[in-house]
Amino acid sequence: MTVLPEACGLLVVRTGFSGQDAWQAVRAALGVTDEESFVEEFQDEVEVVNDPAYAGLTSDQLLALLPRGYTNPILVVVDSAALESAEMPVLVVDLVEERGRTFRVIPAELPSIQINLSIANMDFFEFADSADADGVFRGFGTS
Template sequence: MRLPEPSDLCLLLVRTDYSDQQAWRAALAAATAVYEVGDFPRMGACLEPVESPDLAGLTPHDLVHLPRAGYVGQLAVADAQTMRDQTVLFIDLNTYNDQVGRTFRAIPQQVEGIASNLTIANMDFFEYADAADPDGVFRGF
């Protein structure tokens, strides 16, 4: 499987868990919903779902090593935990730093801000990862 290049200003959302179609639909809806956070208008996260049986059960380590059709600096992942609690896993693929493979999770309300800031390089992956709670989940600054 080769990961496609995302559209401008979007992140790929790679589905690796196929155990529950209803949970997937709920997680995708939660990740792309419009949440009133802060004092500026929101549009919802620009996430492009990538689904394939070839992705089932892949770990972050496996995803880092997948071939890509173009440059992909970060991935959002819907894994088994996402299907249980709707947190989205983020993986750093940026080969211009020494943290390739670093991960953190985010609650759905934070996904839009993360995706937006990462795609325009307004913030770096490590800023979110470093701000995650001790359980590895980013809940906001």
């Protein structure tokens, strides 16, 4: 398997290929502005990998394919579960604190997670432990 591409920002890897319309909806949702208007900053920091060579790979398999020197604290996976849900909860994978730990997040909350982790304002567990009972983080105070 090919190593994931070098990236200056956050890698978002598509592993689910169940439908192009669903994929386009996730892509559009990743650009939704959150309450703090992080969308423009966030879009500039995202590298999307849309290659069928990564179809069906697990988060553990993707961890082994990260490029040397990738410094972002998380990896984002758009898998079949994200594409088949109306909420499009993408998988967030920890690369620092508990490497490989995961939770899902609705796309509108991803910029906040990325920014807070990249400046060490918050820790991965704070978001993961705040996910709802179904394992999806929808923001603080939504449970």
